Amino acid sequence: MLQIQNLHAGYGKVEVLHGISVEVPQGKVVTLIGSNGAGKTTTMRSVSGMIRPMSGNITLNGKNITGLASNKITRAGLAHSPEGRRVFSTLSVTDNLLLGAFPRLTFGRERGDVQGDLKRVFDLFPRLKEREAQLAGTLSGGEQQMLAMGRALMLNPDVLLLDEPSMGLAPLLVKEVFRIIRELKARGITMLLVEQFAAAALDVADYGYVLENGRISVHGPAEQLKNDPAVKAAYLGAAH
Amino acid sequence: MEIFAQLILSGIALGMIYGLIAFGYQLTFATSGTLNFGQGEALMLGAMVGLTLVGHMNYWLMIPLVLVFGALQGVLVERLGVLPALKTKSEFGWIMTTISLAIIFKNVAENVWGHDDVTFPSPLPTAPLQFFGLRVLPMEILVVAGALAVMLAVEIFNRKSIYGKAVVATSNDRDAAGLMGINTGMVITFSYALSSMTAAFAGVLVAPLTLTGATMGAVLGLKAFAVAIIGGLNSGMGVIVGGLILGIAETTTGYYISTGYKDVPGLLLLLLVLAIKPAGMFGKSVIKKV
Amino acid sequence: MSAAKIISAILAIVLAALLPTIWPNPYYIHLMVVIGIYAILLLGLDIVVGYVGEVSLGHAALFGIGAYTVGVLNWQFGAHFLLTIPASIAVTALFGAILALPALRVNGPYLAMVTLAFGTIIQILINEMTFVTNGPLGLKIRKPVFFDYHVTGTDYYYIVLVALVATLFVVQRILKSHLGRAFEALHDSPIASDCMGVSVYGYKVYAFVLSAAIAGLAGGLFTYSEEYISPNTYNFELTILFLLAVIMGGRKTRSGSVLGAIIIVMLPNVLSDIELFRKIATGIAVVTVAYSVYALATRQRTLKQVALPVLATIALAVSGYMMDNITDHRLTIFGAMILFVVYYLPNGLMGFLRSIVQKYRPQWIHRHEVILEHGDKHHVWSVPDHPVTARGHLLEARNITMQFGGLKALNEVNLDIAKGSVHGLIGPNGSGKSTMMNVLTGIYKPAAGEIEFNRKHITGATPSSIAGEGIARTFQNVQLFGEMTAIENVLVGLHHTFKHSLIDVVFHTPRCKKEKNAAYLRAASLLQFVGLADLANEEARNLPYGKQRLLEIARALALNPSLLLLDEPAAGLTAPDIKELMAMINKVRGHGITVILIEHHMDVVMSICDKVTVLDFGQKIAEGTPAQVQSDEKVIEAYLGGSAAA
Known part of the structure; x- marks a missing residue:
């Protein structure tokens, strides 16, 4: 579904990713784990067009999307719930969700049942339903995270990118977020999940890639990675 | 006392014009973080084009044509001046290009319409109406109503339509708006079109009350910037209040001191507000993340 | 100034002095x-x-x-x-x-x-x-x-x-x-x-x-x-005319200002003579078209790139023949010139000339003063302006709280930094490490809490006065002075050593010379210390990322700090570079400078820190020796998520 080949990317002259390749098959959940500064978010940003890759190839559904503007990539069917949530703080919860369906409401993507999807998102996140008229800026961190995820779902995406959905959340909410990811997986949504919480991410994912200093150091089925000592070392350094 | 009340009343109409131009500054600043230094010239062009058209048609028919002209002028400014500078992230660039486009517009207007100020025929009776002993020009009422109508229309568009929400989303977070499939470049172009359109409309509203000429824009644009700063570049109510403060300050200064000094209070207020509270009296100050 | 420059300046002055006799009108x-x-x-x-x-x-x-x-x-x-x-x-x-x-x-x-x-x-x-x-x-x-x-x-x-x-x-x-x-x-x-x-x-x-x-x-x-x-x-x-002159002549050059003045004074004269204007405009159009054809033929430019300038210059020439009075249009021409300069000559005419010369005779061009001072080991270190008088803890931060909107980036954090130690500050993304740095250096004013440094309260002081007290830092997203050379960057760090006045500067008094020489020597020594001696006269923005980080360290050391804050110094460094960095940090400590280190390379943190503080959600969750922290359950959970979600 989503293929990343030999991706080099960074900011200005600084290269952060030194050629990584990741594959996300239809209906599967793939996770990208690694410590701070390893290049996880840079990968996500290159895929969704927030930054222009230096070189490499990214295809979505067989269509080459490398270097396209992010609005075009979104219309091609890729939704990205970005790091830091980035909800539209002066708009209401409902408006934020409707903007997630912007291509469906305007042009470029099949309209389908937007109102029905809105209801389904509210079913998935009852907390958002309670706050539907509230401005997104007044939500708590956890609610904003749910809003960001719900907003991305409103696209009816072919692939969903979740960047650090657990970042800055209290443990109870982290649990809730992972419950929802599991729920989405059960619905057959293809996902690329970036996480710092490696154990939890590997629990939900089918396949995992470990990113270290801009390179893939280890990859394999999630079950297998869980017990790989290299994964722990990538975070906390080898024991002394 | 009666004179003072009369001055306040005249100040209101003037203030609403300032508020309307200042509103135009807010529109582009919200979506792109840029300002058109030629906002006053956009107003002047609107008034001049309106003046030409009014020779061939009714005032009310002329307005939609002027609006279209204003929008096109805004697009031109954005494409020629702002877009290239935004691409290179050069603040110096867009400040200089919008200034230079402004002087080009002014010069072209001088060559097309001449150097002299002319009167703009009023579409409404010029005899003042009497309210409790105070005199109000029908045109002044139209100015206040027109300015409020434009702001209200934009507000409704932003709140009710999905495209309006896309504009708000772009002002909130341009990158995130792009992720929603919103073409943020188009939104910025649109905001320039809307901004210049507002200015052109302000031009045909204010023209029957003042003299119309190629030089009318510069000081109006500067004072409207003062209003935008006093009110805060991100506060909708702020520009109305700021406009009224300035309008009234100006008519009273003109009466009690000298008309020669009438522009001074606004500019001084601009300097003071920027020196003391740059976020404006109604704007929220934000902590800049490093 | 080079000899060639001095000679040409003298020649120009002599020529200017002779002009009234040549041209007595x-x-x-x-x-x-x-x-x-x-x-x-x-x-x-x-x-x-x-x-x-x-x-x-x-x-x-x-x-x-x-x-x-x-x-x-x-x-x-x-x-x-x-x-x-x-x-x-x-x-x-x-x-x-x-x-x-x-x-x-x-x-x-x-x-x-x-x-x-x-x-x-x-x-x-x-x-x-x-x-x-x-x-x-x-x-x-x-x-x-x-x-x-x-x-x-x-x-x-x-x-x-x-x-x-x-x-x-x-x-x-x-x-x-x-x-x-x-x-x-x-x-x-x-x-x-x-x-x-x-x-x-x-x-x-x-x-x-x-x-x-x-x-x-x-x-x-x-x-x-x-x-x-x-x-x-x-x-x-x-x-507007003045601005046009500055940017057209070329910013940051003295010759550009003079050239700009010549242009804006002569321009109205050119514009008052329509015949002359037509000739010049036609000439410009011919040159532009010829150059564009050449550039297209040799494939240096695409059609799209040359279309606008070609059309604009032709329009200018044609309009010259259509107008009978050019003076009325002079503002349009000034405006168009500014547009042209902003887009096509961002460095002005002098910058353009310079880039041409640079292409063929690079040795003639020095954008910056070339400083060839050789550094040595003795001049790397100097005593702080405010010697350390504190005992035990050099820095104590009490109950620091920092809020962004509704989010508490730091929540009642205490931090004690022992004098002479290397103190690690780690935590997952968004845990508040960089916020802490910014609070300590005065960039953010904390909502609550107190900071005492070297027995002085520095809460709420400005960044420049905190720097003066002896806290130096590097930045997570490199903040070098990009258009200045490496050694000039370090010299900015040494700004506090220049105590002489404007008068001294203008007359190059012995005091000025003495401080300048001392600073050059010191700057060169610091560059040598971080291994950048060869790149001293390179513009900072042209350095590779890793070197930029090292340059930031040299610049920070130039402040003679008693406390050095390093924000992710190893990011972008290769493995051998990291080893050198660690040796460097040890040397810094060896000279009595206390270090706070934010770093994601855990190997670095674990091997050189005396003590490590772990932040999570703006709160301190653990503190201790590297080994203690590494085996702390809370820390492992913060990093790996543990079984919290399972």
């Missing part, structure tokens, strides 16, 4: 006087526009203030040239300070509007305050008289030439001193300037005052040259 002599006066003003304007990087739309007004100071003193009191000129410099400098006050709070477009408002107010005041200025009628002044000798037009030319050369000399010396470096630094990175003890506010005001004083000199000279002044001269059009 009074009209031309007057034009040259005006060029000289404008050049003086532009030298000052370039300090603000080129070095500090702010758009000033108020310089025509400053010019007017200078002119009117002379005019009014002469008209009201009959004051003499020798009195009026210094007075116009002083008065205009004062107005420059007033103009700079809002600059304390704002920059960019706001400041541009402030200067525009200032200019408009001044014009109104000159017009309206008839009792002082004689209002719109203007003032008449005669050329100065020295001992009953009436100065002639040609004599006056020499007076202006002397003033121009003197201004060139002074401005050149200032801009090549630590003051000039401070101006450039605050433009390149205001935050880093403040953290290097170079107060952004202070130096912005300094630059405005200097620039205004020079504008005052120019204005005063202008009054005697024109012998008549009226308020309408100092309008928006003149301001």
